[in-house]
Amino acid sequence: YYNLYSLLRDHLSEESYLQIVRNQILVDVQGDDLLLQIFTSNILQRKVGEEAPFFEFIQRVCSECRNEHGCPATIKPGCGGFGIRNFLTLFLSIEVSKAMLEASLAKAEGDEERRAFAQSMVDVFRAQLDESNPILTEISDTMTREGGIKMELDRAVALNDDDEVRTLQIKLAEASKAKTNGNEKLMICSTKYKNTMRKLRESRLKQEEG
Structure with missing residues (x-):
């Protein structure tokens, strides 16, 4: 939480x-x-x-x-x-909890390198959560807007309002494009932190081998 x-x-x-x-x-x-x-x-x-x-x-x-x-x-x-924020938040929260526990255990055992590594993981997961939240909000808002446009489009079709149908079809295409852009942003963000975490683990592995 x-x-x-x-x-x-x-x-x-x-x-x-x-x-x-x-x-x-x-x-x-x-x-x-x-x-x-x-x-x-x-x-x-x-x-x-x-x-x-x-x-x-x-x-x-x-x-x-x-x-x-x-x-x-x-x-x-x-x-x-649509709960899309919950899936990522739940995953990251579990990872944060695991890393915080690891940091606490390492501190109790006096292992500073291990504690610092675990704390770095906590910081990365939290940074990903902070950066992802506005993107997820953008996607969710777009999905809601898309749903509203579809309802208006159905009404316009039922009323045989061709001009309104064309206008709403354009708006629907714009909303769909915005949703795609949001998903691409989220993918870029996820890849960024995945690479950050990979480098962090590689650095820790070198420490242990050294």
């Missing part, structure tokens, strides 16, 4: 934030909307170690919960995001 509080900003009360942390709920943020996501442990598992299904629970908390007539509003496409 590194930097989660700054990510949530004023979306939740302190009590709600603490409940999220205590219950290990994953959170994606998009504008003023939230996506809450949690997974169960394996169910219907025949033997320990075998693959088994699990349940995923999602709650979308949308800022626009009422329409102009005061009635419950239709949930916007992708309200709160």
Whole structure:
């Protein structure tokens, strides 16, 4: 849950934030909307170690919960995001926790080189998380915009509004291109930190061999 509080900003009360942390709920943020996501442990598992299904629970908390007539509003496409931030964040958080534990053990054993290496890994993973977050937000926002355009396009097609259809098709193509660009940025970012981590491990290996 590194930097989660700054990510949530004023979306939740302190009590709600603490409940999220205590219950290990994953959170994606998009504008003023939230996506809450949690997974169960394996169910219907025949033997320990075998693959088994699990349940995923999602709650979308949308800022626009009422329409102009005061009635419950239709949930916007992708309200709160699509959880894409959670997959990378979960992976990096696990790696950070493992590296922090390694640093703590090395410090307790008085192994400064090992502690410094583990701390360097923590710094790299956190830097990747910080750099990836705005890119993931950009992708998520684009996906939501894309979903909204598709809904408008369906309405325009149903009304046989050819001019509006052409306009929306252009907007849809632009949104699709923006999403592709965002994915390319994320790939470049991931490759950058993958190479950084590889060099870090190679440097550590040389230390051990020396």
